[in-house]
Amino acid sequence: MLARLRREFDIADIALYAIGAVLVISIIYGSYVTITSEKYTSAQWVNFVLFGLAQGGIYALIALGYTMVYGILGMINFAHGDFFMMGSFAAFFVSAALAQAGFLETNPFLSVALMMVVAMTVSATIAVLAERIAYRPLRRAPRLVPLITAIGVSYFLQYTARGLFGSGVKAFPNIPAFSGAWQIGAIAVQKTQVAVFVVTAFLLVFLYFLIQRTKVGRAIRSVAEDKDAAALMGVDVDRTIAITFLIGGTMAGAAGVMYGIVFRQASFIMGFIPGLKAFTSAVLGGIGNITGAVLGGLTLGIVESVGPSLFLDGLGIPAPHQLKDAIAFTVLVLILIFRPTGILGERLAKRA
Amino acid sequence: MKPRPFRLLDAIRWGVYGGIAVTLIALIGMVHAFSKKGIVADRIMMSHVLVFGLIVAVAYLTSTRALATKRRLAVPAGIVAGSIVALFPALLGLLITQINLRAVFLNASPELADLLLPGEENNILSALQLVLLGSAFGLAVGLLALVPARLRRSLVSAGVGVILLGLLQAVFVVIIPDSWRQFLYKANGLSPNGAIALFIALSILDYGWLRGRPLTQQRIAQLPARQRRALRMVVTLVMLGLLAILPQLLGPFLSEVADTIGIYIIMGMGLNIVVGFAGLLDLGYVAFFAIGAYTMAVLTTPELPVVRNVIPQLNFWEALPFALLISFISGVLLGIPVLKTRGDYLAIITLGFGEIIRLLVLSDALKPILGGAQGITGVARPRIGEITAVNPQQFFYPILVGILIAWFITARLKISRLGRSWMAIREDEDVAAAMGINLVGYKLMAFATGATLAGLGGALFGSKLGSMVPASFNVLVSINVLALLIVGGMGSLPGVIVGAIALIGLPELLREFSEFRWWVYGIVLVAMMIFKPEGLWPEATRLRELHEAEAFAPVETAEETETAAVPA
Numbered sequence: 024m025l026a027r028l029r030r031e032f033d034i035a036d037i038a039l040y041a042i043g044a045v046l047v048i049s050i051i052y053g054s055y056v057t058i059t060s061e062k063y064t065s066a067q068w069v070n071f072v073l074f075g076l077a078q079g080g081i082y083a084l085i086a087l088g089y090t091m092v093y094g095i096l097g098m099i100n101f102a103h104g105d106f107f108m109m110g111s112f113a114a115f116f117v118s119a120a121l122a123q124a125g126f127l128e129t130n131p132f133l134s135v136a137l138m139m140v141v142a143m144t145v146s147a148t149i150a151v152l153a154e155r156i157a158y159r160p161l162r163r164a165p166r167l168v169p170l171i172t173a174i175g176v177s178y179f180l181q182y183t184a185r186g187l188f189g190s191g192v193k194a195f196p197n198i199p200a201f202s203g204a205w206q207i208g209a210i211a212v213q214k215t216q217v218a219v220f221v222v223t224a225f226l227l228v229f230l231y232f233l234i235q236r237t238k239v240g241r242a243i244r245s246v247a248e249d250k251d252a253a254a255l256m257g258v259d260v261d262r263t264i265a266i267t268f269l270i271g272g273t274m275a276g277a278a279g280v281m282y283g284i285v286f287r288q289a290s291f292i293m294g295f296i297p298g299l300k301a302f303t304s305a306v307l308g309g310i311g312n313i314t315g316a317v318l319g320g321l322t323l324g325i326v327e328s329v330g331p332s333l334f335l336d337g338l339g340i341p342a343p344h345q346l347k348d349a350i351a352f353t354v355l356v357l358i359l360i361f362r363p364t365g366i367l368g369e370r371l372a373k374r375a
Numbered sequence: 376m377k378p379r380p381f382r383l384l385d386a387i388r389w390g391v392y393g394g395i396a397v398t399l400i401a402l403i404g405m406v407h408a409f410s411k412k413g414i415v416a417d418r419i420m421m422s423h424v425l426v427f428g429l430i431v432a433v434a435y436l437t438s439t440r441a442l443a444t445k446r447r448l449a450v451p452a453g454i455v456a457g458s459i460v461a462l463f464p465a466l467l468g469l470l471i472t473q474i475n476l477r478a479v480f481l482n483a484s485p486e487l488a489d490l491l492l493p494g495e496e497n498n499i500l501s502a503l504q505l506v507l508l509g510s511a512f513g514l515a516v517g518l519l520a521l522v523p524a525r526l527r528r529s530l531v532s533a534g535v536g537v538i539l540l541g542l543l544q545a546v547f548v549v550i551i552p553d554s555w556r557q558f559l560y561k562a563n564g565l566s567p568n569g570a571i572a573l574f575i576a577l578s579i580l581d582y583g584w585l586r587g588r589p590l591t592q593q594r595i596a597q598l599p600a601r602q603r604r605a606l607r608m609v610v611t612l613v614m615l616g617l618l619a620i621l622p623q624l625l626g627p628f629l630s631e632v633a634d635t636i637g638i639y640i641i642m643g644m645g646l647n648i649v650v651g652f653a654g655l656l657d658l659g660y661v662a663f664f665a666i667g668a669y670t671m672a673v674l675t676t677p678e679l680p681v682v683r684n685v686i687p688q689l690n691f692w693e694a695l696p697f698a699l700l701i702s703f704i705s706g707v708l709l710g711i712p713v714l715k716t717r718g719d720y721l722a723i724i725t726l727g728f729g730e731i732i733r734l735l736v737l738s739d740a741l742k743p744i745l746g747g748a749q750g751i752t753g754v755a756r757p758r759i760g761e762i763t764a765v766n767p768q769q770f771f772y773p774i775l776v777g778i779l780i781a782w783f784i785t786a787r788l789k790i791s792r793l794g795r796s797w798m799a800i801r802e803d804e805d806v807a808a809a810m811g812i813n814l815v816g817y818k819l820m821a822f823a824t825g826a827t828l829a830g831l832g833g834a835l836f837g838s839k840l841g842s843m844v845p846a847s848f849n850v851l852v853s854i855n856v857l858a859l860l861i862v863g864g865m866g867s868l869p870g871v872i873v874g875a876i877a878l879i880g881l882p883e884l885l886r887e888f889s890e891f892r893w894w895v896y897g898i899v900l901v902a903m904m905i906f907k908p909e910g911l912w913p914e915a916t917r918l919r920e921l922h923e924a925e926a927f928a929p930v931e932t933a934e935e936t937e938t939a940a941v942p943a
Contacts, residue, residue: 038711099719116479157901167656168904170719171861174658174854175900182894186403189481190890295850299730302723349734352727359724360712 039360046357054333066209071329077216077285079324080223084278085301086308086316087230088150088271094247094311095267097166101173102153104298105180106272110146110279111289112184114138115193118283122196131200135218135280143276149180150272151265159261177294185291195287215285226277227317230270234313243267247311296348300327303355309365318366327351381441386452389440390459393433397426398463401491404482408888410490413564414541422490424538427512430460434513438520450517457513458506465502468492525585533577540573541565543884549626618775622768631767632883634839637774638832639859639879643871644781645828646856651866651914652794653821654801655714656722658853659729662709663702663826665736665848667833669745670698672843675755681743691757691838702830706823714818729850736845750844754837770839777835781828786868788824797821798866851893855879858896861903864910873912 057063063071085107092100117138121127127134157176161169201218204211234240242263245253254260282297283289300323308319330350358365400406409421434457441452467483468491470476476483494501519527540547541564548556559569595603622630642664649657673682674694689697713724736745745751757764757773764770788794796817799807808814837843855878863874878899882892903910 039715042712099723119478157905160905164904164908166719167650167654168908170656170722171857172901172904174857175897175904177897178854178893179897179901182891182897183399183403186405186482186891186894187480299723299726303727306720306723346734346738346740349731349738352731352734355727356712356724356731359720360715363720 043357043361046353057333064209068329069210072325073210073212073216075325075328076321077213077219077324078328079304079321080219081278081281081285081320082297082301082304082324083317083320084223084226084274084281085297086304086320087227087274087313089302090305090308090310090313090316091243091267091271093305095243095264096158096162096169098158098169099173099302100158100271101170101298102176102180103150103271103275104294104296104301105177105184106146106150106153106294107275107279107282107297107301108184108289108291108294109149109180110142110272110276111283111293112188112193112279113145113276114142114280114283115195115289117141118196118198119193127196127198131198135198135201135284138280138283139222139277142280143273146276146279147269147272150268150275153180154265154268159264181291181294188291190291192288192290195283195289197287198284201284219281219285222277222281226274230274230313233270239263239266299355300348300351303351303358306355306363307358307365309367312365312367315365315367322366323351323354326354378444381443381445381448381452383448383451383455385440386437386448386455387459389433389437390456390462393429393456393460394463397429397460398467400425400429401464401467401487402480402482403891403894405888405891406490407482407484407487408891412542412887413561414538415567415570416561416564418567419541419564421542426464427508428538430457430509430512431516433457433460434516435520438517442520449520450514453515453517453520454510454513457516458510461506461509461512464491465505468505469498469502472498526582529578529581529585532581533574536577536581537565537570537574541570546629546884549629550624622771625768627767630771632880634767634770634774635883636875636880637771637778638836638839639856640872640875641774641777641781641835642829642832642856643859643863643875644778644785644868645825645832647860647866647868647871648785648788648797648828649821649825650857650860652789652801653797653818655818655821656719656857657725657822657825658722658850658857659709659725659727659732660825660829660856661848661850661852662725662729662732663706663829664833664836664852665732665845666705666826667698667702667830668837668843668848669736669751669833670694670701670830671834671837672746672751672754673744674698675838676751676753678751678753679744679746689755691755694755695834698834699827699830702833703823703827706826707819709826710819710822711815714815714822726850726853729853733845733848733850736848748845750842752842754841754843756838756841767839774835774839777831781831782868784824784828789868793817793820854896858900860910861900862911864913867910867912867914870910870912870914874910877911 085103088103088106089100092098092103118127118134121134121137153176157172158169161172201214204213205217206212232240234243242253242258243266245256245258246260246263246267250260253263278297278301279289282293301320304319304323305316306319307323308315308317327347327350331347405425406422409425412421413419414421414424434453437456438449438453441448468488471483471485471488472492488498492498492501492505494504519530522530540559544560544564548560551559559565559573565573595606598606621633625633642660645663646657646660649655649660671691671694673679674686674689674697675691677683677688709725709728713721713728735741737748739747741747756770762769764773796807796812799810799812800814800817804814836847840847859874859878860871861874862877863870863872878896882889
């Protein structure tokens, strides 16, 4: 019996499932304790979820860039979080200038639109330049080489931002039209959260049509499927890859503005953790899959904002919110181990 | 394909690229920070070297390109490129004097404008001067490009050597005799006479070296095997002897630097097994460094009453085996889930693990055991007989022993059955599996061995500092170790040492510029990957592998010349 079991699964598998089982049991137990203790009201839970969705929307926007680049090049673009950071800085400087001119108070929506345009342009430009300078020469290199290059680009961008703009945290000016909340019963819906929803939804629908219905989109899909075949069919592969980076950078820029509106701060290292989490979202949803990136982003946002109160609190861990990021990375590790294809993914099975 | 002949437009294009680079360097504050460091005292500052170095580099690049296809354009190309590069800082200086850019660019200060346009009153005149200077440098470089290659190389190396000698003044004033020091150095940089003397001496040395090296190599190759072995033995012994007295030669400050390099060499050896031999990109390597350091700290500190009630306080030597054992075990434990994935997923997942470890150490939840954000103090130091290694000079020896052990282990593993299996996995997992290599088992061995060496590095690090804070264990450590492997050459043991000296030693010596360290790292990583992926001291097999494409290239060109010849 035992011998048969040993034959069917190796030790590593058994250890893995043991770890998984321990985690699942502790999550269920923790949740049970928290819920029965009635420490949080249902309105608080709804607020956690809403916060998680807003956060998840930002992750989703960043995750799109990871997922598209991975889909087309099979490479993790480590520097993508830093495209987001650069966009956020651009948005900050525009908003600061507009606030000084008083324009931000009188025309808040136009101001945000302007921030969007500038941030998207900056991020997209940097993304395209990075592709042209650092990634294109390495298209045929062994697989670790582009990854290491991307790490280099990431550090270059981070410390360029630090050198240019200083190491301190920049605080975004307050936009009165976006502060405060709408009260629906006992639930407070922050205006910024609504703004993030609206913008994210709009961009996603736009992107969906771009990918599915336009010629450019078809080129991107064909290059992702098979570069050589696409080239034979007359698709300009280099140009298509550059366009993919452009789109990814644009989304990252939008995410930078959203982040600025919700959290009201920008700093040179802000790209790292959100970038890693956005990558988690992309993997969670199934990397290479655009709908999956969105789904993954929202899921991760919710898990991360609900999780500490739900199961860590129940397990009696002090200051559970300090471990919010640890939950996100645990999700990443677990997904990569148990279901590397993600929620929706099927692409990866071929690639891995 | 026949290369397109060089046009002056190309020189303009390269000049613009160089100009953008100079502007960026000025705006991130490098020019300002470097303007205080003298290379040749009171005359040439590091900022001059930086700006004009870039001008020279761009001009040289364009000149040699012109030389390849259109010889008569070599000198004009240098002049054009040089003046265009210089145009950018000149314009930037003028812009700063007119508009306040500081709201966005922190470093666009009046001081920067003064540095870029050093003239007294008329800024436009000094801007013109700068551009003229740029073209003069371009002209000089263009002429240099016409000099025979061997002599040119010697002159360039001598120039670089003089700059390095000026930059690393702190090192050399300690090592060289007093009389030399008085001749060569002043308070801030080389003395002018010293610089000239050094330049001449270095050119002659380099020229002689270039001539003499092939001869010496030939002569050594002709020696009988026994004598060759004896020669190698003598060289090794002399090196070991030098290492043994190194801390006395270096003095306390440089010994401190040597210690840091040493700890990174140990870690580099470990990561070399994981990345270089087995091809597993581990970005969470810092986790094992932290585990080693924290095991050492928790076991030896008199603080942390929660722990002291359970485990007695140990000394360094008693705690060391535990630190290694726990690193090894955590290598296996973290390795099991991680190694099921492959390629770039492995990189991300290890990165995630590294972050999880750091967050756990930092959290209040584990504070009674690991000390939380304040960290742990009172970590034991190694003690042999009556001597406790307290100062960096004494601490050099335990680290040296660690390096020798790490070197021995990795060198032996590399040529063992295990090492060959790792390399097979690195080259192609599926083929390796088909050859009967147990992938998970062998990868786990690599991961765990690497983790143990990181744990050794961590234990030494914790003990050397005597106290530790979780902030020392961030992802930058992993990147640092990875970068030194890449610069040295993945899979190559001497490469680890070269990489550690270049990437850990240099920044430690140039502490005043530490804010640019990671910026430079980023550039170094990208540049190495594009131009020299095999590293500075490459491993033979890897060199072949990376240049496979080029090895096939001549066949292609031969075909093309044939086809090109037919139509005629």
